[in-house]
Amino acid sequence: MKIVAIIPTRWGSTRFPGKALAMIAGRPMIHRVWDRAAAATEVDSVIVATDDERIADAVQSFGGTVEMTRDDHQSGSDRIAEVAERIDADAIINVQGDEPLVRASDLDHLAQLMRSDGSVKVASLCHAISAEEAANPNRVKVVRDAQGNALYFSRAQIPYPRHGETARYFQHAGIYAYRREMLLAFADLPIPDEERSEALEQLRYLAADIDIRMIETEPSGPGVDTPEDVAIVEALLKEQEAG
Numbered sequence: 001m002k003i004v005a006i007i008p009t010r011w012g013s014t015r016f017p018g019k020a021l022a023m024i025a026g027r028p029m030i031h032r033v034w035d036r037a038a039a040a041t042e043v044d045s046v047i048v049a050t051d052d053e054r055i056a057d058a059v060q061s062f063g064g065t066v067e068m069t070r071d072d073h074q075s076g077s078d079r080i081a082e083v084a085e086r087i088d089a090d091a092i093i094n095v096q097g098d099e100p101l102v103r104a105s106d107l108d109h110l111a112q113l114m115r116s117d118g119s120v121k122v123a124s125l126c127h128a129i130s131a132e133e134a135a136n137p138n139r140v141k142v143v144r145d146a147q148g149n150a151l152y153f154s155r156a157q158i159p160y161p162r163h164g165e166t167a168r169y170f171q172h173a174g175i176y177a178y179r180r181e182m183l184l185a186f187a188d189l190p191i192p193d194e195e196r197s198e199a200l201e202q203l204r205y206l207a208a209d210i211d212i213r214m215i216e217t218e219p220s221g222p223g224v225d226t227p228e229d230v231a232i233v234e235a236l237l238k239e240q241e242a243g
Contacts, residue, residue, distance in 0.1 A: 022224065033096075044089075084184060091178065125173040148215075149211040152203075222236075
């Protein structure tokens with residue numbers, strides 16, 4: 001089985017335009033994400049999918065592989081699906097381009113699951129968070145069934161502690177592994193009302209009765225959404241390198 005990691009990256013960002021090339025501890029962010037993905041031993045190759053020549057030039061400058069895409073994609077999933085149509089791969093891992101702290105071991109876990117269990121069509125990651133963090137609508141929560149498949153994703157606090165009892169909360173980490181055919185089918189699936197309401201595209205699979213298997217892991221650290229996040233990530237990188 002051939003597994004390819006694809007990093008969808010664009011220039012435009014409401015809060016941080018050009019963040020893919022933001023310098024983090026001396027290297028562009030896309031370079032750091034690439035290095036983390038390339039360190040995954042279960043991944044056969046890594047590709048950056050972008051519609052911007054500046055990003056493509058930067059990736060090629062450090063020896064990375066680039067696939068140019070259209071500039072009208074509505075999501076990262078659509079962007080990597082365009083690339084998946086024209087490459088040789090049995091499974092695709094979607095690695096977010098603004099996650100410079102992504103762990104190679106997490107990508108390996110997803111790849112191992114795709115190789116070992118043919119019943120899994122889509123997989124992703126989650127990690128435990130506190131009740132206080134679960135109340136934050138910017139953190140996407142997930143609840144799972146006994147097999148580890150996602151029952152629902154929400155920006156709301158799920159499960160809700162109606163009687164004040166202690167609940168366990170899990171945040172969804174937006175790294176996915178897909179069978180190639182599942183990724184290519186994504187754009188043609190009906191968009192459910194839940195996806196429109198929550199602005200969570202993964203709900204499209206659940207509404208179509210396609211399971212998403214969740215792997216529980218440890219938090220890898222924050223992504224980069226604003227210029228202020230760069231200093232936070234640099235400090236965490238320094239801690240990791242010192243440790």
